[in-house]
Amino acid sequence: MRTRITELFGIQHPIMQGGMHFVGLAELAAAVSNAGGLGIITGLTQRTPELLAREIARCRDMTDKPFGVNLTFLPTFSKPPYPEYIQAIAEGGVRIVETAGRSPEAHMPALKTAGIKVIHKCTSVRHALKAEAIGCDAVSVDGFECGGHPGEDDIPNMILLPTAADRLRIPFLASGGMADARSLVASLALGADGINMGTRFLATQEAPVHDNVKKALLEAKETDTRLIMRSLRNTERVLNNSNVARLVEIEREKGDSLTIDDIHDLVAGVYPKVMVDGDMDAGAWSCGMSVGLIHDIPTVAVLIGRIMAEAETLIRQRLAGVLDTADPEPALA
């Protein structure tokens, strides 16, 4: 399968792994790239630019295929030294960066000078058009279904993707709710050039997280995610658990007077407790509605191989077959 995304990034399959805090380590990024997709190391999971440089070197030891680094510009409790992170990425020879959150505009000169291709992840067509205007090479368009931050517009991919296809000139990936061959084929039909997945890649053998996380994903249904931090305009889709239920209750009680301090302990510092220690009730961690489509923990190579093989069958048999079938009820004259 060749699309504008496989051409742009020099990869075999139009499947990308989105940055995931405490998940996007070298092991997962290398596994995705080795399987022909685009693996991504999550920059800010590495506490310093020096540690990111080490993680990039570790990934390079595990794959000779292209991989990228995610840089997230969200309101965080600390102020990351982004220019130094970009320097570590450039010096590490990485030529693909996934930006997310706020606009990467201020950092575009540094990224472009280093010859880096930028794919900006955004949740609305207006932000995608802005990314195109400031020189991003591609975007991934994250629908309301997505794990993490779906923005505040609440537009699902059935509407968001064709709208993006109508207006964008640069290649784009469908992101949010993608889990299998049906997601890929549907996204191509809606105008996208490939898919970006988070939650589905979390449920793989190589995802370097505690087994409890993978068990929780197997047990969860599509109705088990919750939206939090809406009144702070920092909406996040997370997997429900006892502390998320508490958090939602606090949000209900406080209404518009909610401040980050009211929920700080339920959202800050949660990832190491969940992903490393396997404490599934530690607080809020991102998870998409696609969790309802996850029924196994395959290797990344099996997952990507299955998606590509089933996508071919879907296109050649199911879709072509719809056209080839003789119409049992001839259309009215």
Ligand SMILES: Cc1cc2nc3c(=O)[nH]c(=O)nc-3n(C[C@H](O)[C@H](O)[C@H](O)COP(=O)(O)O)c2cc1C
């Ligand atoms: C556990 C987890 C952590 C994530 N952390 C980040 C992050 O640090 N930066 C980022 O840009 N996106 C992050 N995301 C979002 C993913 O990159 C991706 O956009 C999203 O998961 C797509 O939706 P899906 O989960 O339905 O596939 C995270 C998602 C998950 C599930």
